Amino acid sequence: MKKVWIxxxxxxxxILIIIPLIRIFTGAMGDGWGGFSDALSRPEAxxxxxxxxxxxxxxxxxxxxxxxxxxxxxxxxxxxxxxxxQLLNSVLDLPFAVSPIIGGLMIVLLLGPNTALGSxxxxxGISIVYAFxxxxxxxxxxxxxxxxxxxxxxxxxxxxxQEEAASTLGAYSWYTFWKVTWPxxxxxxxxxxxxxxxxxxxxxxxxxxxxxxxxxxxxxxxxLVYQDVENFNVTAANGxxxxxxxxxxxxxxxxxxxxxxxxxx
Amino acid sequence: MNLKFRSRWWSFxxxxxxxxxxxxxxxxPIIGIYTQSFSLGWTPFYESISDxxxxxxxxxxxxxxxxxxxINILIGTMIxxxxxxxxxxxxxxxxSLVDLPFALPTAVGGLMILLLLGPNSVVGSxxxxxxxxxxxxxxxxxxxxxxxTFPFVIRAVQPLLEELDKSEEEAAYTMGATKAKTFIxxxxxxxxxxxxSGGMLAFSRALAEFGAVVLVAGNIPGKTLIAxxxxxxxxxxxxxxxxxxxxxxxxxxxxxxxxVVSRVQARRHSK
Numbered sequence: 001m002k003k004v005w006i007x008x009x010x011x012x013x014x015i016l017i018i019i020p021l022i023r024i025f026t027g028a029m030g031d032g033w034g035g036f037s038d039a040l041s042r043p044e045a046x047x048x049x050x051x052x053x054x055x056x057x058x059x060x061x062x063x064x065x066x067x068x069x070x071x072x073x074x075x076x077x078x079x080x081x082x083x084x085x086q087l088l089n090s091v092l093d094l095p096f097a098v099s100p101i102i103g104g105l106m107i108v109l110l111l112g113p114n115t116a117l118g119s120x121x122x123x124x125g126i127s128i129v130y131a132f133x134x135x136x137x138x139x140x141x142x143x144x145x146x147x148x149x150x151x152x153x154x155x156x157x158x159x160x161x162q163e164e165a166a167s168t169l170g171a172y173s174w175y176t177f178w179k180v181t182w183p184x185x186x187x188x189x190x191x192x193x194x195x196x197x198x199x200x201x202x203x204x205x206x207x208x209x210x211x212x213x214x215x216x217x218x219x220x221x222x223x224l225v226y227q228d229v230e231n232f233n234v235t236a237a238n239g240x241x242x243x244x245x246x247x248x249x250x251x252x253x254x255x256x257x258x259x260x261x262x263x264x265x
Numbered sequence: 266m267n268l269k270f271r272s273r274w275w276s277f278x279x280x281x282x283x284x285x286x287x288x289x290x291x292x293x294p295i296i297g298i299y300t301q302s303f304s305l306g307w308t309p310f311y312e313s314i315s316d317x318x319x320x321x322x323x324x325x326x327x328x329x330x331x332x333x334x335x336i337n338i339l340i341g342t343m344i345x346x347x348x349x350x351x352x353x354x355x356x357x358x359x360x361s362l363v364d365l366p367f368a369l370p371t372a373v374g375g376l377m378i379l380l381l382l383g384p385n386s387v388v389g390s391x392x393x394x395x396x397x398x399x400x401x402x403x404x405x406x407x408x409x410x411x412x413x414t415f416p417f418v419i420r421a422v423q424p425l426l427e428e429l430d431k432s433e434e435e436a437a438y439t440m441g442a443t444k445a446k447t448f449i450x451x452x453x454x455x456x457x458x459x460x461x462s463g464g465m466l467a468f469s470r471a472l473a474e475f476g477a478v479v480l481v482a483g484n485i486p487g488k489t490l491i492a493x494x495x496x497x498x499x500x501x502x503x504x505x506x507x508x509x510x511x512x513x514x515x516x517x518x519x520x521x522x523x524x525v526v527s528r529v530q531a532r533r534h535s536k
Contacts, residue, residue, distance in 0.1 A: 009344050020378070024380070094523070099519075100475055101493045104294065105508055204370060224482070241373045247374075252365055
């Protein structure tokens with residue numbers, strides 16, 4: 001049987017993953033190197049890539065901070081009853097079940113220009129929907145569980161005895177965190193960061209709804225790819241897609257590395 | 266004393282901030298969409314749902330997501346098995362490539378499928394000559410869904426394969442069972458929780474998929490328009506109540522699946 005399964009596995013990988021990757025590459029280079037660099041040096045492409053980068057950075061930082069704290073509370077806190085922890089734990093998974101489009105719609109419904117909160121903020125001169133803050137909130141919503149889901153199992157596994165020992169010996173909570181907890185969860189956090197980054201820069205549906213996809217203003221790299229395809233500008237779409245694909249492959253390598261380190265520690 | 270007092274205030278502040286953030290980011294938007302869809306009462310909600318384009322979109326999504334999940338269950342179990350059981354050149358590389366669909370932006374995935382199967386491609390023109398169409402029809406949507414949900418079943422089956430007790434399997438062989446029979450009656454039952462939860466996660470992800478599908482589906486209302494694209498169209502045409510109504514049908518469905526999956530996993534852990 002071995003002789004059958006291995007070639008079939010290879011075949012599926014080649015058809016489903018390797019050929020598409022190669023096709024993006026040849027597609028982007030279809031008009032030669034010049035076509036590729038033209039596609040990328042368009043002002044809207046540069047702006048879109050910058051937006052994607054900015055959103056990714058902001059969201060990853062916020063998610064890491066709140067993700068680490070929330071997982072500490074959900075695993076360790078004595079001020080939360082067991083039932084409540086279980087409830088919060090299931091609520092945490094909800095963004096995974098929500099279609100990105102619906103995630104975006106939720107933000108528009110809550111903070112859009114027609115809502116009470118949205119018009120209030122609008123009068124104060126802050127626009128959320130169809131602007132940068134809304135895009136960040138939408139991406140935060142979609143990516144929030146990733147970090148917590150990586151850290152919680154590690155915290156559960158290491159147990160709290162070392163931390164308790166540290167605080168019995170008189171260490172303050174910050175000190176305990178940095179000296180005892182952090183070294184144990186470090187690789188889990190790094191793995192979570194990589195996953196969050198991957199999901200952030202690839203986010204499409206939620207950002208499309210919230211941003212309004214305004215060229216040179218709220219357009220991100222993925223929504224630019226979408227717009228280029230809709231405008232039958234396939235070579236340009238390919239150029240941007242190649243950059244994104246290369247970035248994902250890089251992240252995938254990073255993931256493998258972090259996973260290996262995580263297993264060692 | 267003073268220091269202790271201060272640190273208590275600090276930790277109280279931290280706790281409230283984190284919990285408030287959690288509730289504002291996740292709970293309130295979900296409550297918001299449920300209230301919005303009933304904002305005009307039951308009748309408009311019912312009307313939005315019973316619009317033939319809406320329920321056709323939902324039914325089509327469920328049907329195609331189910332096909333994609335079944336395909337993934339079949340190839341996922343097989344690939345998980347091959348990657349764990351056999352040693353061969355390139356095994357580790359393939360194992361890392363499994364996660365690529367998660368790392369790749371879905372819009373890029375959609376573009377890839379469009380390029381590979383589109384009317385100007387080798388496969389597309391061949392299929393056209395043979396008389397069936399792929400891109401802008403149902404097959405392309407299934408391909409997109411399979412691509413996007415590819416890792417789920419594999420990643421759910423692999424840990425189970427690793428902790429599988431080999432002695433049962435060997436006992437079955439020694440007693441003269443064929444390989445196929447051993448697989449069906451010994452190995453597969455212990456993989457079943459992984460296959461099921463992976464398959465259901467794949468199903469719920471396929472239900473929700475937008476980026477990869479919107480580029481290849483053609484989005485013909487009533488024919489290749491799936492639910493998430495329908496919702497997007499309603500948002501664009503400023504019918505947020507209608508969009509919310511279809512959304513909560515889809516959401517409730519996904520939440521149920523998620524709940525079942527967590528029950529399956531909890532049962533496995535408590536064993």
